[in-house]
Amino acid sequence: MTDHTSPQPESPTDPTRDPEEDAFAPPSSGHHHHHEHPQKPQEPPSKDPV
Structure with a gap:
């Protein structure tokens, strides 16, 4: 748990x-x-026209 908090701060x-x-990449695909x-x-x- 400390490792994850250490790299973040x-x-x-x-x-x-x-x-x-x-x-943001995944959402980009959605767009x-x-x-x-x-x-x-x-x-x-x-x-329809065909």
Whole structure:
């Protein structure tokens, strides 16, 4: 437990930035899905006119 607390207070900016970036990476992928949403609706409309 002391090991985990030691590295954190030692450089909270370094270790915090690394893990935070990793956490932001996954959400980034989620955002991409949002962009795909607009494409998905285009697929259905395409079938309609077809």
